[in-house]
Amino acid sequence: MVGRERALELLEKALQLSPGDQTEIILNAGRSYLTRFAENQVHQNVGESNTSLRVKVIKGKKIGTAATNALDDEGIAAVVKRAAEIADLQRDNPRFVSLPEPEPLPTVDAFSEATAATTPEERAQVAGQAISQARENGLRAAGSCSTQVMELAIANSLGVRAYNTSTNASLSTVVMSDSSAGYAAQTSREFADLDGAEVGRIAVRKALDSLESRAIEPGEYEVILEPAAVMNMISFLAMGFSAVAYNEGRSFLSGKLGQQIVGENITIWDDGLDPRGHAVPFDLEGIPKRRLMLVEKGVAKSICYDSFAAHLEPGKRSTGHSVGMPQFGAIPTNIFIEPGLATVEEMIASTRRGILVTRFHYVNTVHPVKAIITGMTRDGTFLVEDGRIVGAIKNMRFTESVLRALSHVELIGSEPKLIGGYFGGASVPAMKISKFTFTGVTEH
Amino acid sequence: MRDLTKLALETAKAQGAAYADIRVIRDKGERIGVKNGTVEALSSDESVGFGVRVLADGAWGFASSSQVTAGEMARIAADAVRIARASALVNDARVELAPVESIEARFRSKVKVDPFQVRLEDKISLLLEADRLVRQTEGIRISSSSMKFWQEDQVFASTEGSYIEQRIVESGGGIEAVAVGPGEMQRRSYPNSFGGDHASRGYEYVEAMNLPDHAEEVAREAVGLLQAKQCPAKETTIIIEGSQLGLQVHESCGHPIELDRVFGMEAAYAGTSFLTPEKQGVLQYGSKEVNITADATIEGGLGSFGYDDEGVPGQRVPIIQEGRFVNYLTSRETAPLIGEERSNGTMRADGWNRLPIIRMTNINLEPGDWTLEEMIKDTKEGLYLVTNKSWSIDDKRLNFQFGTEIGWEIVDGSLGEMVKNPTYTGITPEFWNSCDAVANRDYWHLWGLPNCGKGEPGQVAHVGHGAAPSRFRNVKVGVGQW
Numbered sequence: 001m002v003g004r005e006r007a008l009e010l011l012e013k014a015l016q017l018s019p020g021d022q023t024e025i026i027l028n029a030g031r032s033y034l035t036r037f038a039e040n041q042v043h044q045n046v047g048e049s050n051t052s053l054r055v056k057v058i059k060g061k062k063i064g065t066a067a068t069n070a071l072d073d074e075g076i077a078a079v080v081k082r083a084a085e086i087a088d089l090q091r092d093n094p095r096f097v098s099l100p101e102p103e104p105l106p107t108v109d110a111f112s113e114a115t116a117a118t119t120p121e122e123r124a125q126v127a128g129q130a131i132s133q134a135r136e137n138g139l140r141a142a143g144s145c146s147t148q149v150m151e152l153a154i155a156n157s158l159g160v161r162a163y164n165t166s167t168n169a170s171l172s173t174v175v176m177s178d179s180s181a182g183y184a185a186q187t188s189r190e191f192a193d194l195d196g197a198e199v200g201r202i203a204v205r206k207a208l209d210s211l212e213s214r215a216i217e218p219g220e221y222e223v224i225l226e227p228a229a230v231m232n233m234i235s236f237l238a239m240g241f242s243a244v245a246y247n248e249g250r251s252f253l254s255g256k257l258g259q260q261i262v263g264e265n266i267t268i269w270d271d272g273l274d275p276r277g278h279a280v281p282f283d284l285e286g287i288p289k290r291r292l293m294l295v296e297k298g299v300a301k302s303i304c305y306d307s308f309a310a311h312l313e314p315g316k317r318s319t320g321h322s323v324g325m326p327q328f329g330a331i332p333t334n335i336f337i338e339p340g341l342a343t344v345e346e347m348i349a350s351t352r353r354g355i356l357v358t359r360f361h362y363v364n365t366v367h368p369v370k371a372i373i374t375g376m377t378r379d380g381t382f383l384v385e386d387g388r389i390v391g392a393i394k395n396m397r398f399t400e401s402v403l404r405a406l407s408h409v410e411l412i413g414s415e416p417k418l419i420g421g422y423f424g425g426a427s428v429p430a431m432k433i434s435k436f437t438f439t440g441v442t443e444h
Numbered sequence: 445m446r447d448l449t450k451l452a453l454e455t456a457k458a459q460g461a462a463y464a465d466i467r468v469i470r471d472k473g474e475r476i477g478v479k480n481g482t483v484e485a486l487s488s489d490e491s492v493g494f495g496v497r498v499l500a501d502g503a504w505g506f507a508s509s510s511q512v513t514a515g516e517m518a519r520i521a522a523d524a525v526r527i528a529r530a531s532a533l534v535n536d537a538r539v540e541l542a543p544v545e546s547i548e549a550r551f552r553s554k555v556k557v558d559p560f561q562v563r564l565e566d567k568i569s570l571l572l573e574a575d576r577l578v579r580q581t582e583g584i585r586i587s588s589s590s591m592k593f594w595q596e597d598q599v600f601a602s603t604e605g606s607y608i609e610q611r612i613v614e615s616g617g618g619i620e621a622v623a624v625g626p627g628e629m630q631r632r633s634y635p636n637s638f639g640g641d642h643a644s645r646g647y648e649y650v651e652a653m654n655l656p657d658h659a660e661e662v663a664r665e666a667v668g669l670l671q672a673k674q675c676p677a678k679e680t681t682i683i684i685e686g687s688q689l690g691l692q693v694h695e696s697c698g699h700p701i702e703l704d705r706v707f708g709m710e711a712a713y714a715g716t717s718f719l720t721p722e723k724q725g726v727l728q729y730g731s732k733e734v735n736i737t738a739d740a741t742i743e744g745g746l747g748s749f750g751y752d753d754e755g756v757p758g759q760r761v762p763i764i765q766e767g768r769f770v771n772y773l774t775s776r777e778t779a780p781l782i783g784e785e786r787s788n789g790t791m792r793a794d795g796w797n798r799l800p801i802i803r804m805t806n807i808n809l810e811p812g813d814w815t816l817e818e819m820i821k822d823t824k825e826g827l828y829l830v831t832n833k834s835w836s837i838d839d840k841r842l843n844f845q846f847g848t849e850i851g852w853e854i855v856d857g858s859l860g861e862m863v864k865n866p867t868y869t870g871i872t873p874e875f876w877n878s879c880d881a882v883a884n885r886d887y888w889h890l891w892g893l894p895n896c897g898k899g900e901p902g903q904v905a906h907v908g909h910g911a912a913p914s915r916f917r918n919v920k921v922g923v924g925q926w
Contacts, residue, residue: 120530399924
């Protein structure tokens with residue numbers, strides 16, 4: 001690990017060398033290990049250690065950016081020089097006002113010594129627990145067990161000084177027979193929380209329950225989405241909360257702040273400080289995280305700003321959601337959906353004819369303004385009739401507006417699950433949705 | 445460098461590795477992004493490091509570091525062996541590798557104009573001019589243009605005696621126009637969406653795109669789409685333009701022929717493949733018109749290279765011959781599992797800190813005999829679909845759905861009205877068996893895709909797809925509720 005003191009020293013050194021009017025330096029360090037298994041064998045087992053510096057030098061309104069992972073004195077001097085040279089050759093960005101001023105930073109407890117010290121043998125052991133469940137049932141397990149230590153340090157010439165370290169441990173598996181598959185996963189900052197046997201058991205049960213499946217006709221169905229499937233769907237809303245996307249008219253939210261956009265039972269917020277998520281105290285400009293209500297009782301309440309976007313609108317300030325890409329805008333990375341009171345069993349019991357989805361695969365946006373997305377079910381898709389699961393079905397394709405789906409949520413799960421995503425993670429419950437459009441079926 | 449790589453390999457052997465290889469990589473990249481008349485992104489990235497892959501006790505281990513020093517190389521090599529031994533604790537099968545010749549070689553992609561030597565002012569001026577021209581059309585809300593350049597210098601050395609130096613230089617770029625109306629947003633891109641087109645070429649490749657010359661057309665079409673009628677929902681004949689067809693090849697042929705997927709090695713993340721081993725040489729994957737090759741040897745292809753990351757020479761391999769599925773993409777580990785003696789050289793890693801996995805090279809639909817004009821004239825009713833907008837395919841690569849930026853109706857052998865939000869969906873072998881016309885070499889282009897994701901931890905590969913416009917019958921279009 002680099003450590004707080006050394007990280008901030010490196011940033012100071014780089015700041016001192018900059019000839020810019022303003023300068024921002026981001027240090028990213030990571031040590032990660034991942035044990036990957038397939039066909040009940042560990043087939044990839046990798047370790048990585050890397051530290052990089054991203055330097056932004058600003059001269060007037062000219063911005064130059066350069067990055068390196070050579071962190072000796074020579075490497076740091078070279079990357080600052082390169083960023084400055086780029087700034088010299090750059091054109092003015094008339095929309096740039098200033099880097100952010102420092103704000104008091106909260107602290108979060110996101111680091112686990114034990115996770116950081118996990119050995120390859122311990123990762124193989126947890127993977128082995130999941131594999132054993134599959135072997136004992138004559139099935140084949142694939143998946144991965146990983147641990148990560150991440151360090152993020154940010155400094156700018158206006159006084160921002162931020163450092164955070166965090167750990168993460170994850171296990172996921174797909175257990176397969178010749179005709180079926182089942183999925184389960186777990187993520188936590190504590191490696192000790194990972195229960196390979198339990199994750200293996202859930203995936204095995206889904207695979208065994210799907211040994212025989214039949215195709216049903218596409219169409220509109222009641223649907224019960226387990227948390228992983230809700231996460232697949234919700235991930236595609238995140239970009240729409242960017243103030244840049246909002247103002248450019250390319251968000252499903254554009255012009256709809258303050259309006260009812262989904263059902264009254266839907267409340268969504270972002271909170272980087274909540275320890276139930278992948279907590280992080282500040283964003284990629286060193287601005288503190290805070291709770292931001294995005295959708296309250298179905299009404300669109302807020303959009304996300306970084307300092308770049310906030311400076312363009314009178315009275316706005318950064319909401320602490322910079323992801324380091326001002327051209328695309330700030331987005332929520334620690335989403336929470338308010339849980340309800342139902343269990344998945346109650347959702348099943350209340351369903352006359354519907355589909356239970358474990359997770360979706362390859363979800364992609366079809367139309368961002370209409371929030372229409374498409375994707376496939378996978379690893380455990382079941383038909384529910386008259387309040388009980390009657391059998392497995394072939395995987396189906398959905399093509400649906402997320403807003404329409406969230407307008408027809410009948411029941412919300414009482415036990416949200418933390419699931420990793422593209423930029424951070426989300427805490428999401430299961431949902432029962434009364435109208436959900438499946439547009440195709442596949443052969444398995 | 446030879447002394448350092450030798451030290452790492454000898455350390456791995458001394459620790460008990462039966463096989464080891466090392467890749468030392470120095471890479472750099474430059475990205476310029478212009479949006480609405482402002483250079484919003486201008487960055488230059490450099491990275492250096494090495495990765496050691498070992499086989500010990502019959503299992504794989506891999507470790508990597510950014511510090512290219514003798515001490516670190518010895519430490520990482522030993523770490524890789526320890527990781528391999530941990531893998532072996534779980535395994536009851538041993539990895540066996542297909543043989544490869546020991547090679548001493550150098551390879552460099554052919555570049556006329558080194559993109560890193562071109563003045564930044566010139567690149568910015570070109571992008572600003574294209575961007576300005578996009579915004580000349582009334583109704584354009586967002587104009588953007590971009591360029592990307594990469595250079596990777598790699599040394600590969602193995603305990604089997606290979607020592608290979610490669611330099612691969614890549615260039616690409618494109619423009620985009622976005623028009624916004626009430627509840628609607630439409631985009632047109634040139635020469636392709638999501639950053640344009642890319643190749644293992646120099647700056648000459650970007651200059652030849654003549655980006656400013658196409659600005660007015662993309663802007664006009666984006667604005668036109670706001671008023672266009674919605675793509676109808678029906679079953680019809682479609683003619684797919686080359687860049688979209690390249691992505692169709694990528695998703696529904698390129699991925700399912702990756703032999704690691706077939707054997708479940710990507711099952712938990714990217715998925716598996718419907719092309720199970722008993723189908724090799726038997727399955728009629730497509731119609732007689734469909735001939736697909738994997739070709740790492742094409743000069744300038746984004747999936748071209750001299751040697752893969754196991755030191756196996758790049759090759760040209762038939763994949764689909766007159767519709768019949770004949771070959772997979774293989775590695776030294778997987779080739780013997782289907783009775784092949786040798787790998788066909790497709791193992792590549794995304795940088796020094798990633799383990800090589802099977803990746804597409806240039807997966808090409810070979811040209812046919814038609815002209816596009818003949819194909820349209822020969823079509824009574826259908827749609828002509830151009831430039832990818834969205835993509836999705838199931839975890840065995842069977843049920844796919846694509847959206848394109850734009851479409852035109854075909855009525856009685858002529859292009860008719862423009863349609864917006866076109867989508868089409870199908871099942872892979874049914875779809876390729878419905879292909880009854882492929883355009884000739886004059887319409888064929890090798891498209892570069894720099895964003896193919898696979899693996900855990902995630903790896904992004906640069907791959908190529910040659911394709912010409914082709915016709916497919918009885919395809920479901922206009923999916924979902926609009």
